[in-house]
Amino acid sequence: MxxxxxxxxxxxxxxxxxxIPTFRGEDGFWTIGSRNYTPMEMATRHMYQQQPEQFLAWYYNRFITYRHHAxxxxxxxxxxxxxxxxxxxxxxxxxxxxxxxxxxGRIDKMTLYHTQGEPVEVIDAPWDQVDDQRLNQSLMHLFNIKNTPTLNESYKPFVLLFDEYYxxxxxxxxxxxxxxxxxxxxxxxxxxxxxxxxxxxxxxxxxxxxxxxxxxxxxxxxxxxxxxxxxxxxxxxxxxx
CATH class of the missing domain: 3.40.50.1220 (TPP-binding domain)
Structure with missing residues (x-):
């Protein structure tokens, strides 16, 4: 024992x-990027801030499709x-x-978009409400993002990104x-x-x-x-x- x-x-x-794929194996998460960006570029706070539509779609397709695995x-x-x-x-x-x-972090959770280090509540992410037929628009709506994320109003997946810190x-x-x-x-x-x-x-x-x-x-x-x-x-x- x-x-x-x-x-x-x-x-x-x-x-x-x-x-669930590993991160660095042949089919791993960090070997499959988007059309224009590598995974290391996609999984960043900078990408979430500058191109949230691409970030959320990539995150959804790479991670959230595994949310029902046992x-x-x-x-x-x-x-x-x-x-x-x-x-x-x-x-x-x-x-x-x-x-x-x-x-x-966890794929089934999200938080308000906040300045790192500030206290914030971890809440359930609304993945089951996503409309796959209108994926990008649906994700932007559910995360309360118009063009770019707004501090303390928009939402962010509860995941530590490459350019963030513990x-x-x-x-x-x-x-x-x-x-x-x-x-x-x-x-x-x-x-x-x-x-x-x-x-x-x-x-x-x-x-x-x-x-x-x-x-x-x-x-x-x-x-x-x-x-x-x-x-x-x-x-x-x-x-x-």
Whole structure:
């Protein structure tokens, strides 16, 4: 059994078996852009501000079409664990985890468009009201955007974009606290290519706690106290019940 202070940190590989593409695989979200822009250009606050119609249509087609996918055995196994996920699909919540941290946001939520760092409520996103026959106009209407977003009037998907930073909206202070209190960290299905995994590894090395990496092709980390499990998360959980 895992100790209560083992912290699990998950990435896109966890949801691949639910039929959701990873971010950097051959068919990943970050390999498929719009007609004129790369994913790294599309998934930005700048694009939302300057070309909200294109941003919302791209976001809807790349992410929201997966909103009805179901959780898998790994999500269910993690349901009672101390968990931080990089995933925005919300499947850990569907699996029953009541207090996981979705450090990059969730596709089923939105917020008022606000200056980062200001307190704001996270509310349900109206995806089921979208008219696919008039997609762009429908999205602009539902997010209360005329030509460009208006602060504290328009809405923005609850997702951390490339040119944004972690704030209390994404529970960053609580995430860092969980890292500091952990006596072990287990990384599952992550490529270690985002800031949150770097933060976690810095804390793990400073506190000299053991780390486990679960991935068929794991990133090799510059730390002596790492145990690698070169397997899928579904295989890992079968040996750790």
């Amino acid at each position: 895992n100790k209560e202070n083992t912290l699990f940190i998950t990435g896109a590989g966890i949801s691949a078996e639910s039929g 959780e898998n055995d790994v999500h269910r196994w993690l349901a009672d664990k101390n968990l931080i996920t990089q995933n925005i699909d919300g499947l850990d919540g569907k699996a029953g985890n009541k207090n996981y941290i979705a450090i990059h 704030t209390d909206l994404y529970r960053i202070d609580e995430a860092l606290s969980r890292m500091e209190q952990a006596d072990k960290m287990v990384f599952m299905g992550t490529s270690f290519s985002v800031n949150i995994t770097n933060m976690a590894m810095d804390i793990a090395m400073r506190n000299e706690i053991p780390v486990e990496v679960v991935d068929p092709d794991p990133v090799i980390l510059p730390y002596a106290k790492v145990k690698y499990h070169k397997m899928r998360a579904t295989d890992y959980i079968q040996h750790h019940d």
